[in-house]
Amino acid sequence: MRIFSCPSCGGEVNFSNTDCLACGQPLHFDIAVGDFVAAGADCTNRPAIGCNWVAGDSGLCWSCAMTRVIPETMEGENRLHWAKSETAKRRVLAQLGRWGWFTPADTGRLPVFRMLSEVTSDGPRDVVMAHGDGEITINVTEADVLERMERREELGEKLRTMIGHIRHEIAHFLFLRLCDAPDFLPAFRALMGDETADYAAALARHYDAGPPEGWGAAHVTPYASAHPHEDWAETLAHLLHLVDIIDCAVAAGWISAEAPAGYDAYAELDGQKVITLGADYAMGVNHINRSIGLGDIYPFVLTDGVRDKLAFVHGWLGAGPVSVPVSSDGTS
Template sequence: MKKFKCGVCANTVYFENFRCLNCGHALGFHPGRLEMAALAPGRDKRLREARRGPSSPMVYCANEAHGVCNWIVTSHPDSGFCDACVLNRTIPNLADPQNVRAWGDFERAKKRLIYSLLRFGLPLDGAPAGKGPLTFDFINDAVTGHLDGVITIAVGEADSVERERQRQAMDETYRSLLGHLRHESGHYYWMLLIEDTGRIDEFRHLFGDEREDYGAALERHHVQGPPPDWSLRHVSAYASSHPWEDWAETWAHYLHMVDAIDTSVAHRIEPRSTRFFSGTARAIRGQDAYRSNSFSTLIERWVPLTLALNDINRSMGHSDFYPFVIPEIAVAKLGFVHRLIRESTT
């Protein structure tokens, strides 16, 4: 995530801000420009950009009224919703204040996912590939998962206590709302980028044959656990359960990697890198991680960043920032994700 500035006073503002804390101007995220806009009252209860030349009137997403969205409507004016909220199919009953709070947490995580997809230039609608749009259900008493383009997230995942209970019960090292969304989005983009394309053979060479019985594979994983040598081939234990899950976990880790590198560059905290093969240290240049053509450069930047941030977290008495070790085979899988995104968005 890059840093943003107020268009009026140039104060640093953040992705979730509704208002500049320095000058008080309203703020809205413009998904078409991937920028924060400083806003002022316009005509007919609409908004205009403050201190800019003539521009089209702007309106907040309808979900701004609930305090869960600061995005500007750009592509779906008839719906009243922004590019991210229009993807919602189901939300919980907002008469319950706990549901409103949980939905706010969900929207903040989902907006970060959508921001990354827009930065990559990935489609949010699979119509050209004969698929439906990316769709979200955020509901009570649900099982988190993906089916035919619909990502379902259980409301309980927004409860930090419940999420930690589930993390321990599932023997996971990491569990977050954003992590779930990135993982489940991987299933959607498998449909768009791999299924019914010429890339399926390369996928099977790296991840395995997805035609393996999915239900039986998950049942085996939950009963028996991962194979003893899973860490030699996968980014996580769950990735070893089935090729689809290996892909989704790898996709999620790639999104973790790119957005964290992007944020570290924005804050100028990226450490020096040691090249894997030469063993020499060199200064990192601030290349755009979302546009890098070289996966080897990305992974060279990622490893020292995770080591540094893990140490910082430990200094504060917290668990590791990135509690994973990436084996060489998983690096190749991450490289496959990188190539697919580049080839699909150029």
């Protein structure tokens, strides 16, 4: 994510800031322009969850309007966890908006979110992160760092974050959007496999027996090897990780001949360059983290097979929604 400027005084502000630290000006991010704007009404959710996006006609901002179900805010830490989950969602939506996805100018179908908690007035409940026909369920309980770390250990995962969850589930919805492009499915199946294979059976096999031997040659994570749908979602989430890493590094002044000042990773057409740059920056931060005893921020190996899939996803995602025809009923 790039570093922004206050529209009032020009001071430096970050994407999550609700007010300018220099002049005190309330900040309002407008997804339509991809920047903070000088005039704008507060989102209805600003007092409750610190939403800093500009309100639309409904009183909610573009991001909050996509959330149709929220957790019971009076139970436990649900309000805080909802706020953290929405903050992660806004970041992912703003990132995809750099390519034109899910902005007001995108005439295709938009995702719908259900923000649910395991803590309810009726007692504990199971909540599974999932996507189904455009509806994305997010378990806000995982906004709790200790809960998330415990589950990461239980599942043997190298990385588990709320932003990662949202990137993964949105990736499933993006698959639906891209299926309307006539050349997408044949190319997808040639690289990632037949997505019509029994999904439930594939996941049961994965959780029972684990990933197949040699999974790392062509899959970014063990879970990606479970089914072509998960291969797509995991790969797309990792592409978003890498592009955001580049954007942050360049914004912080970590520049090079390959990524000079002002370099825009979202305008880069060469997918392999994006992958190499993202991996190089990530390895650099890994090296810095180790100097003070912290873990790697990106503990993954990008083999040639994985890079081919990342480049494939980059080609389709970077082209934006203009590459996907709109159906006669207005959906994509």
